[in-house]
Amino acid sequence: MKRSRDKAASELFAALYPRLAGWCRRLVDDDETAHEIASEAFTRLWARWTSVQEPRGFLYVTAANLVRDHWRGLERERKAMRRVTSEAAVSPHTEQADPSVRLLVQSLPERLRVPILLHYYADMPIREVSVLTGRKEGTVKADLHAARELLRAHLRRSLDHTR
Amino acid sequence: MTTRADDRPEFDPDDPIAVILRPTSDLLGPPPRRYEAIRRTAARRRLLRAAAGVGLSCAALALVALPFHLATTSDGPASPATPLAPPSATHPSPDPDPAPRPGGTATPESSPTPSARVPETVPTPRAPSVPGQAPDERTPLRDGSAPGPDTPLRQ
Known part of the structure; x- marks a missing residue:
């Protein structure tokens, strides 16, 4: 029983970790943070392994929430730095994350973000998302x-801003 | 990532939204020993969660059981005892108040209770003596020495 569970966990990790971490890297600034977020998502999954029905969806939704928390933390840090130092001394933060995916997670309310993440990124059919x-x-x-x-x-608004 | 033509809504290839929702092609392999580390952390969290659950259950159980326990152990307010009736005034008291009579001498010392008397002297152990003779009446020997236990006394 335990061995089969370990085997399933190992297979899931091998199949999903690289893709999840790659997706995280598009959203955050560096590989290390992407690994941290993907690892935390897997840790939370396995900490409640028996009660999670759809691990793939759980992983993506958890990772998206962690990414959002990471951005909030960065924003707080930036504001604190701005308060401490003069505004001119601080160079504007370079956005290394993929702006399109960032837009996806940042602009959508959770109610709409979850189906998008599950359907397009976790590759789940609408029927499964519905369940x-x-x-x-x-x-x-x-x-x-x-x-x-x-x-x-x-997207239209952000394109208008860049023109 | 597979594409489900039946599920996916129609996208114009030029639609900018298709860029956002394009499948993730980036792959980031796990660092060495990351899997083991994640499994260990998850096991620790499971354990912590279980311990917290047990603790909460015990606390809830104690909170439920405590009122019952207190209700059974304490007898509640003590039932009032029937007060003793005072002696009726119509019957004469069999033991009148022993007021001191004038001229009479009250001798409370004359009838002491034996149990109340404390012995004034503590009896000391006595040396073995000849039966029939008190130790203080022992006659000293003519040579002035005290008689030993085996020495016959001279009358």
Whole structure:
């Protein structure tokens, strides 16, 4: 029993860790932070291994929340630095993360972010997303549609700013 | 990442949203021994969670059981005892108040209770003596020496 569980955990790790860590690296600044976030997501998964129905979705949603926390921490740090030192002395923070994915996680409310993450990044069909989130399939489709529209609007705005 | 044409909504290839939602192609392999470290940490957290759960259960159980325990051990307010009735005034008291009579001498010392008397002298052990004779009546020997235990006394 324990051996089979260990084997399943090992296989899941081998299959999902590189992709999850790669996805995290697009969102955060460095490899080390990406590893930390992916590791923490796996730790939380295995700490409640028996109660998680869909580990893939759990990992992505947990990682997205951790990334959001990381950004908040960075923002707090930046504000504190700005308060301590003069504003001119601080160079603007270079955005190394992929702005498009960052936009995805940052601009969407959790209700819309979770279906997007599960469907597009965790590669789950709408039926599974519906089971996992406890929403009807039609609701999930509507959420995905709303999320795409929201992203489109955000993207259009950010493109207008850069021109 | 597989693509499900039936699930995925139609995307125009030029749609900027397709860029955002493109499959993740970046892969970042785990550092060496990362798997073992994660498993260890997860096991520790499981243990901590279990311990916290047991502790909380015990605390809840104690909180539930404590009122019952207190209710059973304490007898509650003591039931009032029936007060003793005072002696009725119609019957004469069999033992009148021993007021001192004028002229009479009260001799409380004359009838002491034996149990109340404390012996004034503590009896000391006595040396072995000849039966029938008190030790203080022992007659000294003519040579002035005290008689030994085996020395016959001269009358």
